[in-house]
Amino acid sequence: MTTTRMPKRPSKARALRQLLDSGQLEFIMEAHNGLSARIVEEAGFAGIWASGLALSAAFGVRDSNEASWTQVLEAVEFMADATEVPILLDGDTGYGNFNNLRRLVTKLESRGVAGVCIEDKLFPKTNSFIDGERQPLADVDEFCGKIRAGKDAQADPDFCIVARVEALIAGWSVEEALDRAKAYQAAGADAVLIHDKARSFDNIQRFAAAWDGSCPLVIVPTKYYSTPTDVFRKAGISLVIWANHTVRSAVTAMQRTVREIRETETLTGVEDRIAPVSEIFRLQGDPELREAEKRYGGDAGAATHALVLA
Amino acid sequence: MTTTRMPKRPSKARALRQLLDSGQLEFIMEAHNGLSARIVEEAGFAGIWASGLALSAAFGVRDSNEASWTQVLEAVEFMADATEVPILLDGDTGYGNFNNLRRLVTKLESRGVAGVCIEDKLFPKTNSFIDGERQPLADVDEFCGKIRAGKDAQADPDFCIVARVEALIAGWSVEEALDRAKAYQAAGADAVLIHDKARSFDNIQRFAAAWDGSCPLVIVPTKYYSTPTDVFRKAGISLVIWANHTVRSAVTAMQRTVREIRETETLTGVEDRIAPVSEIFRLQGDPELREAEKRYGGDAGAATHALVLA
Amino acid sequence: MTTTRMPKRPSKARALRQLLDSGQLEFIMEAHNGLSARIVEEAGFAGIWASGLALSAAFGVRDSNEASWTQVLEAVEFMADATEVPILLDGDTGYGNFNNLRRLVTKLESRGVAGVCIEDKLFPKTNSFIDGERQPLADVDEFCGKIRAGKDAQADPDFCIVARVEALIAGWSVEEALDRAKAYQAAGADAVLIHDKARSFDNIQRFAAAWDGSCPLVIVPTKYYSTPTDVFRKAGISLVIWANHTVRSAVTAMQRTVREIRETETLTGVEDRIAPVSEIFRLQGDPELREAEKRYGGDAGAATHALVLA
Amino acid sequence: MTTTRMPKRPSKARALRQLLDSGQLEFIMEAHNGLSARIVEEAGFAGIWASGLALSAAFGVRDSNEASWTQVLEAVEFMADATEVPILLDGDTGYGNFNNLRRLVTKLESRGVAGVCIEDKLFPKTNSFIDGERQPLADVDEFCGKIRAGKDAQADPDFCIVARVEALIAGWSVEEALDRAKAYQAAGADAVLIHDKARSFDNIQRFAAAWDGSCPLVIVPTKYYSTPTDVFRKAGISLVIWANHTVRSAVTAMQRTVREIRETETLTGVEDRIAPVSEIFRLQGDPELREAEKRYGGDAGAATHALVLA
Structure with a gap:
């Protein structure tokens, strides 16, 4: 027996990084517990989105940091234990300031989570699809400090921090979104998630066209889902997140089944x-x-x- | 303001007891997290079965006490927070000896869980549908001591301890099952869950016919599901647990949806x-x-x- | 057996309220885990201060919300389980906004904690004795909304919310502290904790002299410890918190013992x-x-x- | 930036293995939370014993598996986060069967714990100093299977599993203890902890004299503390665990301080x-x-x- 530990496969963080850097459009799919994570993996997805909305919904609480960050950590640990593909955690605002994010990054690494996405809003968060315009954004410098702190905290150089720009959600311009994205990339972000809740892809398309390619772009087409996927591809998007459809399909099925059993008593x-x-x-x-x-x-x-x- | 706390409604434990004692056939339905618990409640069920199989499956681990008892406790707390109807926890063997059960009962009460079902097997448990014949049963006296300890530990007299008899599962006779059930009832069990994995209801029907009615009977018709519900009613059963169909319906739906999104990329x-x-x-x-x-x-x-x- | 639950003793929340309202100077003492809580109780103290500083120190992390609120909750649950006297939790800022406090209050009640003290600073917090002047205070209206939300969330009318005024810590005047205290009392606070890090009791004495008595006053004489206790009594203080001396005595003893064993190897x-x-x-x-x-x-x-x- | 992760220092597991294999008598010291762990490290100890007795005492519960294994895991994670020296967890019986131990080993590794000591008793455990003679031992084959399962589960080849032989505690002979120790070593144990509650070192000395040296020996001289340390050295012991003196010194200091404050009110x-x-x-x-x-x-x-x- 050799005393040198030889990992049998590249790390999950490496796998996530390769997804982001593959040069072609990739897809990851929402899961919210170990069971759904395994289902996503078995369907052939190369990665998993641990959605804050879906996780909180599964808990039965609101997407407003009602579950503590360690409760989220435990849920995502079960997900990582159940699967081999990388998990990107929807880490809200990082659950506090730069110091809370440092702690989160360290803990995610120890649980085998490949990366975290943090958004430039304030703790406690509100889901982007709820009164988005009323939601204040984080100060750019403060958010950049948070990104730098997170990057400095990671032990595995492949661990990914994705910076989510909420400017379009909050009613700001594409230019403001680009300014923020550029600042976050310069602060060390491994990718930029540009989010929008419009039903059209137009703003993000303008954003992508103006993007300098200094890091990969990630999108979440929940609202503009009818946009053909090739449009994303041609816009140079690197990663699409199907962000909540696993839990939504479970809800519909459970409602139907449970109601029928209730009514038929068999x-x-x-x-x-x-x-x-x-x-x-x-x-x-x-x-x-x-x-x-x-x-x-x-x-x-x-x-x-x-x-x-x- | 009065300084006396006046609960606005009867306790959940009282509601569970009333279900058991209603004199007619009642039904509770499996849930495995806050979300599914709310769905079960909204469908009109008067109670929820926090299934050990479904909880462990949702975590992505096996139904063999891989999740710790405090992880189960936290999951069922989210379920209780999300609903008003009573929850009966599938508490396996009580996660140890009489002292572990005492602690569990106290904690369940503080989380608003209405009752716990414990089975006469050994820790760590194996699901009853897996190699049931090979599974040793608990000693009757030891299990009765556990029941007494649990009953002495509860603060709310309505909290229910349901004793699950695994004798039929383990290949013993109806008579052995009856002897055990009677001993457990005498030790304080509020109800007896008589379990079987046969595809027919015959053995349980014999059990029920011979039962003296000293406490309500509970069944889990997962395997003998094709038996008409009226047969349960006529047999004098008090409570039917639909034990795992919520999570099973979610699995099917998630698999279908996730695969389709994977294949169609839209x-x-x-x-x-x-x-x-x-x-x-x-x-x-x-x-x-x-x-x-x-x-x-x-x-x-x-x-x-x-x-x-x- | 009656089916009505008759608690054998007044609730812990009632006991805390009686301490605050006793009309004489009372004392509670810091503890940071189940063991120290029991020691405090055995020494005859009528209540326990679950100190944020001591809890975080025991964990080995900083007093800056590095431990999650559910980790704190679990620690204080062990403390409540180990004792009969009431526990007042040092709840920092309530770990977020009004909604986080609501959730905290509900969870504390279910764990048998008698009350929570929240301070008018921002999440994540910094200990008051570290660069206090640089620490911004919460907006008064926002903090009052938090108090009201907490009071509305409690099920037991005796559960206590103590509002901690950090104005003196942050370098503001006694008048500002009084304005804040009055607003918090009007919002429903059951007591006001007026904190200072000066080595003299002068500012708090002025505060107490100007206080209208509409709710009890609580102090933490960590820095002005040499002030004779009768001075507090004459100033009309209701409750003194000895806030961190249990853990500090443990540290000294452990350091001495461990070093000696290390050196002597016996x-x-x-x-x-x-x-x-x-x-x-x-x-x-x-x-x-x-x-x-x-x-x-x-x-x-x-x-x-x-x-x-x- | 290279993408290869280069750990800056040998792993904690390697450090524990080196302690066990150093060829000279080494010492590790009890700690029970992050704070005491740091104190032990600062005193110069090369390793930490996360004592089940001390951990449970700190929680305020009994040393009978009242805290769940994940609660213990979280406590030891705080300890590992607070220190650089290796931690050996007192893992009782492994909290269940071989499968529970596999899970525990994996989780300990992810938390940076260097090794685990498991004892050949039954779950739930009782402290060895309480009615030891009445405590049944685990079956040898079953315990060997547990050791093999644990060894197969570890990812880092340096992670240590120490097999604790309770035969002397339970009133069996030195020969029985030797037979068990040999079987455990053959099953893969990295070291053998031979425990006794006699006030004399005689039995362990006989054990050590007869030991074939196939793996290091570990002792816990709580009861035979007056034996000169050189006697351990000459007997060929590799590691001494000072198993509970940190928490015991804290208790004495806290009791004294708290009582004095209670009496003097200052x-x-x-x-x-x-x-x-x-x-x-x-x-x-x-x-x-x-x-x-x-x-x-x-x-x-x-x-x-x-x-x-x-």
Whole structure:
């Protein structure tokens, strides 16, 4: 046995960086717990968006920093444990100032999360699709200091900090958005997420056309979803985040199934259209545990079984 | 202002007890996080089953006590915060001995959980549908001591401890199941959950016919789901738990949606069949926060807004 | 058995309120974990100050909201579980805006914490004894909205919200401090903590002399500790918080003991001057568990003991 | 910038392994939170013992797995964050079966903990100094499977699993202890902790004399503390754990200080013999934060300061 640790694969942070730098349009998909993360990975996505909206929705709280940052950290740790592809955490404002972000970056790295996206708003945050115009932006210098602090805190040079520009959301001009994006890139951001809640891609297209390419651009086409994907590609976007459709599909299915069971008082109508229990076991990784029980001599009541035989 | 605290409604524990004692067949439905709990409540169910299988699946771990009991506690707290109807936690074996159960009961009460179901197996547990025959059962006296300890620990007399008999799962006879059930009831159990993984209801029907009615009976018809519900009713069952269909429906929907987005590289095909973002906001209780912001003078950047104006 | 829950003693919140309203000078003492909380209670103190400085120091982090609010919540829950006297949590700024405070109050109540003290600074906080003059204060209206939100959120009318005025710390006048205190009291604060880092009691004495008595006054004489306690009494102070001396005494003792063991490479020099292991067991409540094992039939290996005999 | 991560120092796990393999008698010292861990490190100890007794005592609960394993994990993470020297966690029985231990090992590695010590008893555990004779031991094969599972789970080959032999505690012979130790070493244990609660070192001396040296021996001289340290050295012991004296010294100091303040109603008697507040700040690492604020442009109210100036 050698005493040098040889990682079997490139780090997840490296994988995220490669996605951002691939030179072609890439896609990552929202997940909000270990289960949905595994489903996203199994569908073939090369990365996962740990959405603040979806995470808070899954908790049953609002997207306004009601869950603590360590509760979010624990949720994303379960997601990272369940998957091999990189996770980019929607880190809101970094949950405080530059010092809170430093701490967050260190903790995310230890949990195997590949990167964090932070937005130039104030703590506690409000979702961008709610009264966006009324939401004040962070001061540029203060936000740049936060980015620099985060970059200095990371141990793995591949860990990614994505700076999310909320200027368009808050009703500012494309020029203001570009000024901010440039400042954030200069402060060390590995990519810029330019967000908008318009139903058209126009503003972001103008933004992308004026962008100097000094770092990759990331978009979240939740509102302008009808824009053909090739338009994003031609605009030079590097990464598209499908930001909340996993949880939204789960909601619709759960509402339908639960209502039907409530009304019919039987499972017969739903049994055939939902995943069997065995599929849940498979997604949980149960077969590995059954194998391990053979390998390590344990079983269902392993803590005591051998003793009973003794 | 009076200094006496007057709860506006009966406690959730009382509501669970009333469900068990209603004299008619009642139903509770699985949920695994705050979001699904709210969906179950909105569908009209009078109670929620916090399933160990579904909770562990949502975490992305196995139903073998891989998540710690405090991680489960935190998940069920989010569920209780998101709903008004009572929650019965699937508490596995109580996560240890009588002392661990005492601690669990106290903590569940403080989180507003109405009751806990414990099963007569050993820690760490294995799901009943996996190699059930190989799973050793707890000693009856030891399990009765655990029940007594739990009952002595509760502060609210309405908090319910449901004793789950795994004898049929483990390949023992209906008589053994009845002996255990009777002992658990005598030790203080508020109800008996008689579990089976046969595809037929026969054994439980025999069990129910022989039961003396000294406490309510609870069943989980996951495997014998095709049995008409009236058969349960006529057998004198008090409570049916639809134990895992919420998470199973979510899995199917998420798999379908995520795969389609992966293949088509666009949202246009899925947008119309999934819940809109506004529905997510509604489920999160966002309108209340918007109202509260008016009432308390805050807003999106409330920590600083007034200061900026000053 | 009656189904009405009859608490055996007044709530901890009631006990804290009675301390504040007793009409004589009362004292509470810092603790930072379950162990020190029990020690404070055993010494005869009628209440405990869960100090933000001491809690963060015990964690090994800085008093700048590096630990998340749920990590603080968990620590104070252990403290409340270990004691019967009321705990007043040093809640910094409430960890965000009015909405974060609402959530905090609800969670503190469920954990058996009697009250929370919030200060009119900004999140994330800095300890008052570090560069206090540079620290901006919260806007008065915004802070009053936070107090009102907290009061509206509490379920037990006795739960106390203490408003901590940092004006003197930040270099403002006694008049500004009085204006703020009056506004906070009008917004619903149950008491006002007037803080200062001067070595003299003069400013607070002037403050107290001008105070209209509309709610109790609380002080933290860390810096002006040499002021005779009767001076506080005559000034009409209701509650003195000895805010950090428990952890400071622990530090000195641990440093001395650890260094000596390091240097001498033996325990013989320290064994006689430190608590015996049996005293640790006693403080942990071990005797109760030994009794309970007899009552519930368990023992050291309770999960399996009876099974082995079977 | 190179994209290869170059750790600046050998891993903590490597440092623990070097302690075990140094060929001379080494010492590690108990700590129970971030603060005491830093104090132990500052005193010059090359390693830290995260004692289950001391951790549970600090929480205010019993040493019987009342705190969950993730609560212990979080405490030891704070300790690892606060220090550079390696931490060996007293991991009780591994908190369950082989599978629970696998999970624990993975999580400890991610938190920067260098090793874990597991004992051959049953979950939930009882402290070895309480009714030790009544405590059943784990089956040897089952415990060996647990060790193998833990070793297979670690990613860093230097992570250490120390097998603690409780045979002498439970009243078995030195020969039984040797048989167990040999089996555990063969299963992969990196060291053997041979524990005893006798006041004499005799049994362990016999054990050590008969040991074949296939792996290092570790002892915990809490009860036989009067044995001269050179006796341990000559017996060929590799590592001595001073297992609970940090918390015991803290208890004595806190009891004395708190009682005196309670009786005298003033701080004047204690102020000079306890650490000043500035020492607490220093131990928390406050100077680094003050420097960082200059570097990143933040300050006390960093989230908003720049905005206010704007």
